[in-house]
Amino acid sequence: MPELPEVETVKRGLKQHIVGRTIKSVDFDWPKSFPNSEYDVQSFLLGAKVLDVRRRAKVLIIDLNSDYSLICHLKMTGQLVFVGQKRFGAGHPSGSLVGKLPDKSTRVKFEFNDQTHLFFNDQRKFGWIKLVPTAQIQNVDFIKKLGPEPLEADFTVQVFADRLKRRSASPIKAVILDQTVLAGVGNIYADESLWAAQIHPATKTGKLTKAQIVKLHSEIVAVLNLSINHGGSTDKNYVDAEGNKGSYLKFAKVFRLNGSPCKRCGNVVTKIRVAGRGTHICTVCQKT
DNA sequence: CACTTGACCTGTCCGC
């Protein structure tokens, strides 16, 4: 679930809360969640101060003053939640996770030197945090291969169209989910943007007209921006850096709305499988 | 090479 808008929302919250704080200790019980060498942890993490929090695609980057950075992928169920000193007192929304952390899904605990905490929770254990030299981030294999950021100025229609050409035999949904084509779209926003552009997700990418590519390009940007403005989507697990849910799904047109009427034509939204993923469409609005 | 499928995990929901 954490796709670009969710990770962007977490980034903004973390930036407010952890920049300037110094890491006092780190604790983890599932090595795959935090596969770092003890030497690097001792030398470059403990005692380091947080300088900045950034995002690339669905990856969070926490820069430290030790010339190292923590890079974090939330995958499906990851959460990064900051808990301040008043964690045992009042002041948190009743539904908030904050008063309940750590819990059985907590994989990594960071303590800052003022008794505040950052918890990495991840029910399904697919997410990870890695400590890497800041100067080496762009050489990390996964990051090196990422396509353009859809909300940056260099993601033009022409760039999008050129990247689609390489994948003409694949269904368009599989292509926009491919992080090496463009960075940050996941299952929710793939379905939403394809509905908005009135393109069937199984359409072979090579069959798309120029007009459809132009439309899809602008709808991807619009859907991502709309979601960021609503704090992202919470389907089940996602929360922001303060433990709060996002509300974008109130505005969703098809995602998880199978059985409901299409908001454009009234036909029933159905769920199919495309490229191995659950896919929500209106068969009237979205023709192959 | 382009493209698809299975593995990684846990929790929840559905049918018998």
Next chain:
DNA sequence: TGCGGACAGGTCAAGT
């Protein structure tokens, strides 16, 4: 009420 199985999204490894 219990239990097996399908399913959930993100990415990589392995297979066609």
